[in-house]
Amino acid sequence: MFRATFTDYTPCFLRIEEIKNPFGVLKSIFESQPNPETTIDECWDFWTMAFRPNYWMTHESPRVLYENFLKLARLLDTGWIISRICPSYLTIGETVKTGYIPGQECDTNLHGGSLIKAYETLNNSYLQHNRFDLPFDLYNTFYHGLMPTSLDFEDILKESAYSSFQEINELILSLYAIYQAEKGKIISKNDTVKLEGFTKFALDHNITQFNYYDSVENIFEAFDKKQFLSIIEFLKNTSCSHFFWKSNGNPANVLYYLEELQFVMEILWDYYIIESGDVGSVKWKIPKKTRNQIRHLPKQALKNPFKFLSEEFAKRDLSNRRKDIEEWRLAILDNNWHNEDEHKDIQDFLCCLIEIADLLEYRPINY
Numbered sequence: 001m002f003r004a005t006f007t008d009y010t011p012c013f014l015r016i017e018e019i020k021n022p023f024g025v026l027k028s029i030f031e032s033q034p035n036p037e038t039t040i041d042e043c044w045d046f047w048t049m050a051f052r053p054n055y056w057m058t059h060e061s062p063r064v065l066y067e068n069f070l071k072l073a074r075l076l077d078t079g080w081i082i083s084r085i086c087p088s089y090l091t092i093g094e095t096v097k098t099g100y101i102p103g104q105e106c107d108t109n110l111h112g113g114s115l116i117k118a119y120e121t122l123n124n125s126y127l128q129h130n131r132f133d134l135p136f137d138l139y140n141t142f143y144h145g146l147m148p149t150s151l152d153f154e155d156i157l158k159e160s161a162y163s164s165f166q167e168i169n170e171l172i173l174s175l176y177a178i179y180q181a182e183k184g185k186i187i188s189k190n191d192t193v194k195l196e197g198f199t200k201f202a203l204d205h206n207i208t209q210f211n212y213y214d215s216v217e218n219i220f221e222a223f224d225k226k227q228f229l230s231i232i233e234f235l236k237n238t239s240c241s242h243f244f245w246k247s248n249g250n251p252a253n254v255l256y257y258l259e260e261l262q263f264v265m266e267i268l269w270d271y272y273i274i275e276s277g278d279v280g281s282v283k284w285k286i287p288k289k290t291r292n293q294i295r296h297l298p299k300q301a302l303k304n305p306f307k308f309l310s311e312e313f314a315k316r317d318l319s320n321r322r323k324d325i326e327e328w329r330l331a332i333l334d335n336n337w338h339n340e341d342e343h344k345d346i347q348d349f350l351c352c353l354i355e356i357a358d359l360l361e362y363r364p365i366n367y
Contacts, residue, residue, distance in 0.1 A: 001139045001150065002256070003218075004210035011077035012135070012209050013070060016202040020195050022081040023187070026179040029075055036176035039075070040169055042068045046138065047165050049145025050157060053170070054249070056146050061250040063333035069142045070170070073193070076135050079171050082178065083197060085191040088121045096145050115181040118174035125171055134171075137164035139305040146252035151222075158198040206318040216271040216360065219264055225358045228264070229296075231257045231351055234330055242337040251333060258329050261350050262322065268353055269318045272309055286362045296351035305356045307364070312349060321349065 011019060018025050028038065040351070045068070049055045059065055125134075141151050141164070186197070203209065214221065235257060238244055245251060255277065283303050291302055301308035324346035331338045 001210060002153065002259065003212050003214050004136070005213040005335075006133055006210060008134065009080055010201040010211065011081060011198065012087075012201070014077045014202060016199045018074070018078070019081055019199050019202055020056045020192070021187070022195070023179070023182055023185055025074060025078040026175060026223075029071060030176055030179045033176075035261065036172050038073070039172050041177075043072055043138075043165065043168055043172065046142045046145055047161065050161070053147065056251070057245075057249075061245055061333060061335040062254070063330055063335075064253075065142065065146070066330070069139065072138055075175060076138070076168070076171065079122055079175050080126050081195065082175075083119075083122040084198065085194050086122060097333060108177060114177050118181075119179040121170055121174040123176075125354060134164065134168060138168060141165075143252050143255055145180075146248050146255065147251050148252035148256060150253045150256045194256045198331050204319045204323070205309055206269075208270055209262070209322065211322050212267060212308050213262065214263070214267070218356075219267065219357045222260055225354055228261070228354045229351060232261070232347055232354075233334070235328070235344075236340065236347055237329065239332040239338050239343065240340045243335045245333075245335050254329070254332050258325060258332075262325050264324070264353055264357060265321060265350065266318065268309070268357060272313075282364050284359065284362045284364060286359060290359070294355055296348065297355045301352070302359075305359055308352075309356060312352070316345075321346065324349075327349045350352045 013186055030036070036308065044064070049065070056062065056065060137157075141161070144154060144157050169188070170248060198208070199205070220228075235254065238254065281304065284305060286302055294302065297305065297308065313321070324343070328343040328346055
């Protein structure tokens with residue numbers, strides 16, 4: 001998320017069916033909870049981690065914490081989705097119990113009043129700013145709790161430490177109130193149409209997960225080709241080590257490395273789809289010395305790396321490749337041993353992408 005732009009909030013962590021049924025997401029998160037305190041405690045855990053060195057090691061594994069982050073990120077996305085349709089629910093018929101008489105001392109409208117307040121909190125929060133800063137602040141807090149040595153956004157953490165938690169806390173309380181009040185709610189036809197319009201942002205669509213402010217020219221801004229390949233090798237070994245995080249620190253670096261690798265994949269996809277034109281059979285003029293340094297791309301791919309890229313994405317498209325990265329990330333962050341070939345396909349693919357990125361200077365100008 002460190003390369004993402006904050007200009008617009010678009011849901012980044014929900015699948016198509018979840019966007020079409022946001023109240024179902026609330027149910028999946030809150031159904032087993034008698035109150036919202038469990039989710040709030042999980043959120044507060046990140047802020048505790050950020051200011052207590054090695055506190056993350058009191059948990060079973062970094063994976064547990066990462067999955068909690070995903071749950072909260074999905075909850076924030078769900079709140080944004082619901083805020084797009086919630087005006088249609090703010091009607092007297094929906095929020096005031098039958099039989100309520102103004103002026104009488106009774107509690108029949110308490111439920112409706114709390115629902116109105118919950119929806120107002122959503123509107124005030126998500127309409128106040130572009131709001132991508134909330135999931136970023138959540139991620140940045142979580143990231144710092146895992147004690148990074150590779151990239152540091154501590155200044156932003158200090159600026160937002162109190163305000164971000166307070167606002168996310170209010171959103172959790174409001175979304176729990178909405179979940180309790182809207183059980184069994186049938187989404188109207190008009191809202192169904194609105195929700196369908198947001199599915200273009202879903203994780204299982206072939207678009208980049210985030211809106212990046214960097215372009216293909218910035219691929220090697222953080223790491224060069226050799227470093228990227230070394231990172232992939234390190235991550236391979238990490239996912240094959242049993243109880244790795246019981247004796248090693250700084251799991252935040254894993255998040256950063258995989259985020260950079262995902263950026264390479266998504267920005268190359270975007271560049272290839274938007275700018276490549278007809279890949280056809282146009283041959284790239286790659287110097288012999290450079291060709292001899294290639295270790296991962298098949299020899300036939302050097303004739304036209306974009307044609308090779310097209311064939312590889314035809315086998316597994318962007319959304320599925322992204323899913324592969326996510327599964328590998330979970331394997332790296334847990335404390336279990338994984339077979340070294342379990343994630344070989346995505347590992348090999350990422351190595352190929354790094355080499356393709358390094359060859360872009362030889363792409364024919366008049367494609």
